[in-house]
Structure formats: C-alpha cells, structure tokens
Amino acid sequence: MTMVDAGERMGQAGQAERSATVPDRGATSTLESDAGGRPVTDARPGAAPADTPPGPADTVLATRDVVISYSGAPAVRHVDIDVQRGDVTAIIGPSGCGKSTLLRCFNRMNDFIEGAGVTGQVLFEGIDIHASDIDPVELRRRIGMVFQRPNPFPKTIYDNVAWGPRMGGYSGDMDELVERSLVDAALWEEVKDKLKQPGHSLSGGQQQRLCIARALAMSPEVLLMDEPCSALDPIATGRIEELIESLRGRYSVVIVTHNMQQASRISDTTVFMYQGELIEVGPTARIFTNPEKQQTEDYVTGRFG
Numbered sequence: 275m276t277m278v279d280a281g282e283r284m285g286q287a288g289q290a291e292r293s294a295t296v297p298d299r300g301a302t303s304t305l306e307s308d309a310g311g312r313p314v315t316d317a318r319p320g321a322a323p324a325d326t327p328p329g330p331a332d333t334v335l336a337t338r339d340v341v342i343s344y345s346g347a348p349a350v351r352h353v354d355i356d357v358q359r360g361d362v363t364a365i366i367g368p369s370g371c372g373k374s375t376l377l378r379c380f381n382r383m384n385d386f387i388e389g390a391g392v393t394g395q396v397l398f399e400g401i402d403i404h405a406s407d408i409d410p411v412e413l414r415r416r417i418g419m420v421f422q423r424p425n426p427f428p429k430t431i432y433d434n435v436a437w438g439p440r441m442g443g444y445s446g447d448m449d450e451l452v453e454r455s456l457v458d459a460a461l462w463e464e465v466k467d468k469l470k471q472p473g474h475s476l477s478g479g480q481q482q483r484l485c486i487a488r489a490l491a492m493s494p495e496v497l498l499m500d501e502p503c504s505a506l507d508p509i510a511t512g513r514i515e516e517l518i519e520s521l522r523g524r525y526s527v528v529i530v531t532h533n534m535q536q537a538s539r540i541s542d543t544t545v546f547m548y549q550g551e552l553i554e555v556g557p558t559a560r561i562f563t564n565p566e567k568q569q570t571e572d573y574v575t576g577r578f579g
C-alpha cells in the first residue's frame with residue numbers, strides 16, 4: 275500500500291468514525307453547529323445547502339500563501355486561490371505537481387499524513403481552518419471527500435449511506451435521507467430494490483456513486499474529489515460527470531483530474547499546477563483556449579505531462 279493509499283483509507287474511514295463521535299463543539303463563527311453536529315444554517319443532512327444562488331465574488335474556500343511540506347520538503351508552494359461557491363473547480367497538472375496535496379489541505383486531510391505540515395492560511399467561508407477552535411471533524415463533515423478508488427464500507431448499500439448520519443445523531447427520517455442521498459448521487463434507480471445488499475456487490479462506477487451518496491448524506495457544502503473517475507470505464511465516467519453536473523450550484527465541487535477533456539467538460543474554473551506551484555487559474559474555457567502562461571499552454575496542448 276502506498277502512503278497515499280494509506281492516507282485515503284485512513285482518511286475516509288476515519289472521517290466517518292470521527293464524525294460519529296465528536297459532538298457539537300459549541301463553535302464560533304460560521305462553523306457553528308446545532309446539537310446534532312449540523313450547521314445552524316441547514317439542519318437537514320443531505321439537504322442542498324445553497325439556497326442563495328452563487329454570486330461572482332462568493333468565495334467558499336481560499337488559500338493564502340499556503341506551503342505544504344512533507345518532512346520539511348515543500349510539495350506545494352505559496353498558493354493563493356479562491357474557490358467560488360457553487361462552481362465546479364478542476365485542478366489539473368502533471369503527476370507529482372501537488373494536486374492531491376493541495377486538495378487535501380482544504381479539509382485538513384493532510385493532518386493524517388505523518389510529516390505533513392502546512393503554513394499560510396486555508397480559509398473556509400473566511401474562517402482559518404487551522405484556528406484552535408476549529409473542529410476538524412465538523413470541518414470534514416462540511417467539506418466531504420471522494421477518493422480515486424471507490425471505498426465503500428463493508429456494509430449494506432443502505433448502511434453505507436445511513437452510517438455517518440446515524441452516528442452523528444441524525445433524528446430525522448433515515449429512509450428519506452438515504453433515498454434522497456442516493457437520488458442526488460444518481461444511483462437510486464439502480465439500487466432501490468437491493469438496499470440490503472453489500473455495497474461491495476456493486477460495480478466500480480456504482481460504488482463510486484455510493485461513496486458520493488455517503489458524502490452527500492452528511493450534508494456537506496463542498497465536495498472534494500481526487501480523480502474520482504480514474505478507476506472507471508468511459509460509461510461509468512460519463513455517469514459521474516453527469517452527476518457532478520447535477521451537483522453544480524447546490525454544492526461547491528473541487529475535482530482533481532488527469533483527464534483534460536473531463537476538466538474542460540465539467541468545470542467552471544480550472545487551476546493549473548506545475549512542480550508544486552499554482553501557475554494559472556481562470557475560467558475553464560479561457561484556460562483551454564487562451565491561457566496566459568506558456569506552461570499552461572504547453573500542458574493543455576499536450577506538449578508535456
């Protein structure tokens with residue numbers, strides 16, 4: 275198992291486990307929760323959080339001079355970025371340029387990697403997520419994550435979706451929440467008659483949508499996706515892309531992808547990284563047709579990477 279594999283597994287399982295055990299922390303600012311650990315602004319897990327349409331300057335996530343190092347060696351350097359609420363933001367760049375590292379900093383998943391350190395500020399709705407009063411468990415509930423390889427729990431389809439909210443003390447109609455999450459993840463029609471079967475009995479593409487349903491059931495505002503289609507065939511990939519399209523506006527999605535056609539198809543904004551640095555950020559159409567930086571042009575035209 276690679277370190278990243280280990281991080282993914284640990285992170286995903288740990289995320290749910292810790293969501294299960296950490297109660298409301300009586301938080302300050304916009305990370306406030308009600309007694310069930312849900313945000314005061316939306317007490318319904320699985321509900322789409324954004325009643326207000328995204329505005330042009332509605333930043334949900336931002337970094338300020340972020341440097342992320344492993345054992346003191348910087349892997350991501352001096353990144354300043356603003357992620358717009360409701361948008362799909364794609365992070366592209368050659369292997370090893372720091373895409374996953376940057377993605378993981380948004381919900382402090384790098385905390386699970388020994389030797390990883392972050393300097394600078396990561397802001398979620400304007401709040402520094404490394405502030406001492408921020409509960410990383412609540413943060414990860416609000417900023418969910420989906421990994422490269424689908425990793426359902428060894429539980430039924432139903433329980434994969436219900437487990438996190440149940441452990442978080444969800445007292446609403448669980449059947450309704452499970453159905454809504456599976457509908458939002460574009461999986462309901464395929465599984466509604468076999469909810470008691472193991473999650474692992476599904477195809478790879480269905481398992482990935484199950485993992486997305488599991489994340490949506492926690493009522494996140496942001497969904498981070500690290501190459502969610504790279505283990506899937508083109509048809510399953512198409513389903514995930516349609517699903518991401520359907521989430522646009524209701525959730526903010528940040529997706530790492532190696533597939534430039536995918537980035538150009540599904541994202542509003544594209545971030546190009548190279549050797550740990552953020553080279554260029556802009557509207558996807560512009561990045562792919564008229565980039566400002568030579569390195570971006572070389573990469574999107576396939577000259578390297």
Ligand SMILES: Nc1ncnc2c1ncn2[C@@H]1O[C@H](COP(=O)(O)OP(=O)(O)OP(=O)(O)O)[C@@H](O)[C@H]1O
Pocket residue numbers: 277278344349367368369370371372373374375376387
């Ligand atoms: N857990 C880790 N421990 C030490 N170094 C790491 C760790 N994870 C990543 N790195 C290093 O940090 C740099 C960025 O890695 P990262 O995984 O973020 O790249 P990436 O752009 O996601 O690559 P890929 O496209 O191959 O997934 C690489 O040099 C990598 O070797």
Ligand SMILES: [Mg+2]
Pocket residue numbers: 373374375500530
């Ligand atoms: Mg990666």
